[in-house]
Amino acid sequence: MLAAKLTSQLPLDTLRRIHHGTSYRCLYTLSNIFLHTEGGRTSDASLLSDSSALRRGFYSLSAFRPTFRLRDTQQYGRRSISLSAAKIVNSAPRPIQPYLRLMRLDKPIGTWLLYLPCAWSIALAADPGHLPHLGILTLFGTGALLMRGAGCTINDMWDKDFDKKVSRTATRPIASGEISQRQAVVFLGGQLSLALCVLLCLNYYSIALGAASLSLVISYPLMKRITYWPQFVLGLTFNWGALLGWSAVKGFCDWSVCLPLYFSGVMWTLIYDTIYAHQDKDDDVKIGVKSTALRFQEQTKPWLSGFTVAMLSGLVVAGVNAEQTLPYYAVLSTVAVHLTHQIYTLDIHKPEDCWKKFVSNRNLGLLLFLGIVAGNLWKERRENLLQNKEEVR
Numbered sequence: 001m002l003a004a005k006l007t008s009q010l011p012l013d014t015l016r017r018i019h020h021g022t023s024y025r026c027l028y029t030l031s032n033i034f035l036h037t038e039g040g041r042t043s044d045a046s047l048l049s050d051s052s053a054l055r056r057g058f059y060s061l062s063a064f065r066p067t068f069r070l071r072d073t074q075q076y077g078r079r080s081i082s083l084s085a086a087k088i089v090n091s092a093p094r095p096i097q098p099y100l101r102l103m104r105l106d107k108p109i110g111t112w113l114l115y116l117p118c119a120w121s122i123a124l125a126a127d128p129g130h131l132p133h134l135g136i137l138t139l140f141g142t143g144a145l146l147m148r149g150a151g152c153t154i155n156d157m158w159d160k161d162f163d164k165k166v167s168r169t170a171t172r173p174i175a176s177g178e179i180s181q182r183q184a185v186v187f188l189g190g191q192l193s194l195a196l197c198v199l200l201c202l203n204y205y206s207i208a209l210g211a212a213s214l215s216l217v218i219s220y221p222l223m224k225r226i227t228y229w230p231q232f233v234l235g236l237t238f239n240w241g242a243l244l245g246w247s248a249v250k251g252f253c254d255w256s257v258c259l260p261l262y263f264s265g266v267m268w269t270l271i272y273d274t275i276y277a278h279q280d281k282d283d284d285v286k287i288g289v290k291s292t293a294l295r296f297q298e299q300t301k302p303w304l305s306g307f308t309v310a311m312l313s314g315l316v317v318a319g320v321n322a323e324q325t326l327p328y329y330a331v332l333s334t335v336a337v338h339l340t341h342q343i344y345t346l347d348i349h350k351p352e353d354c355w356k357k358f359v360s361n362r363n364l365g366l367l368l369f370l371g372i373v374a375g376n377l378w379k380e381r382r383e384n385l386l387q388n389k390e391e392v393r
Contacts, residue, residue: 098173099187102156103149109359110152113272114238115144116365117265121245123372124257124322129380132373136248139201140241146195151217151237153188157181158221166283206247213240224284228295231273232266239265256321264314267307271339272361274304279351293348300348308339315368325378331371338364 089097089106104110118140123132156163156174163175173179179187199210216237223230242262247253270292277284277293278300284291296303312332319328342360347353 098178102153102173102179102184102187103191104152105149109362111145111148112362112365113269114148114241115141116362116369117239117261118144118241118245119369120265120365120372121242121258121261122249123369123376124261124318124324125246125249126373126376128323129377131377133249136245139198140245140248143195143198144241146191146198147217150188150191150195151220153184153191154218155221157184157188162287162289165287166280168280168283202244202248203251205251205253206244209247209253210240210244213237213244216240224289224291226290228290229292230290231270231277231292234273235266235269238269254321257318260314260318260321264311264318267311267314268361268365270307271304271311271343272358274300275342275346275348275354276358278348278354298348301343301346304343304346308336308343311339312336319375323379324372324375326375327378328371328375331367331374335364335368335371338367 085108086106089100092100100106119132119137122136122140126132156172159169160174160181163169163172169175174181174184199207202210216233220230220233220237223233227233239262242265243253243258246258274292274296277291281291281293284294292303293300312335315332315335316329319332338360342357346357
């Protein structure tokens with residue numbers, strides 16, 4: 001109402017000047033003037049017949065409306081504070097910003113997708129009635145951040161020439177020349193050294209198991225040159241934590257649980273990374289690299305549906321072998337609904353929709369983690385009920 005009243009009383013030439021870049025602060029001052037005067041429409045002769053059209057267009061601008069939000073005014077001294085990863089990276093000292101972008105610290109979704117299979121495994125390995133080990137979860141979170149960064153560095157080193165030809169990746173630090181190959185190698189060495197320190201905090205079985213994944217980390221970026229299934233190799237790499245998390249807690253792998261969980265994680269990666277690959281399929285054709293998006297094309301949804309069935313089947317097997325309880329299977333049904341909706345509503349020809357669907361998988365993974373934790377806590381209640389029945393008998 002206030003914005004409409006203000007625009008109705010401003011002269012046309014004033015509106016034009018504001019529209020072409022005059023500071024919005026003057027609008028706040030003008031609004032105060034109108035609030036403290038006895039109103040009614042003015043008879044200013046400068047309000048020409050075409051002014052109403054300009055006002056409607058000006059009022060529709062989203063930039064105009066925030067002028068009247070109290071939190072945006074200096075009078076109240078309140079400013080919105082964003083803690084987004086991109087804002088944190090942009091506020092870092094300028095010399096280190098390219099390195100933070102190289103390890104994709106400004107885009108944490110990849111770290112989440114690497115970390116969540118680890119968290120699932122750690123939660124499944126927890127003793128009945130207990131929460132997952134917080135220290136191990138934190139350790140794996142640190143490792144996921146470092147290894148995801150190392151993987152991105154290796155990827156950008158391999159793909160420097162490809163990235164230059166794709167608009168979405170042309171500004172990456174190595175492709176744009178902000179970081180040289182030599183600097184990238186040194187930075188990679190630092191990340192891998194820190195990741196090794198994290199790995200050495202685990203038991204010997206887990207150290208050997210974790211070291212075995214390094215060949216996948218190094219070779220994955222080459223797969224897009226060789227096969228239409230690089231997403232499958234990414235799945236093998238990204239879900240290694242499904243094996244490592246359990247071994248970090250128990251000191252060994254229960255393969256009846258870990259293998260179905262690992263299989264489900266690989267299927268999950270095929271789902272979300274195929275969706276992600278549809279963003280770049282036109283550029284991939286031009287530069288000659290391969291992906292499941294190009295392999296499936298218009299048959300993407302049937303393939304994704306098949307991967308979904310396989311993923312859910314693996315999670316059921318893992319849950320049965322881990323003696324999971326009702327909350328786990330209830331959440332699993334919700335995961336099934338989420339994936340079904342994600343695939344059904346996917347528009348593979350709209351990059352923005354592909355990105356939205358891709359990012360939603362973080363919430364899916366977190367939901368499954370909470371289901372595992374709740375199911376594990378339910379075990380104690382179930383055991384207590386059984387014990388009470390036996391005592392009654």
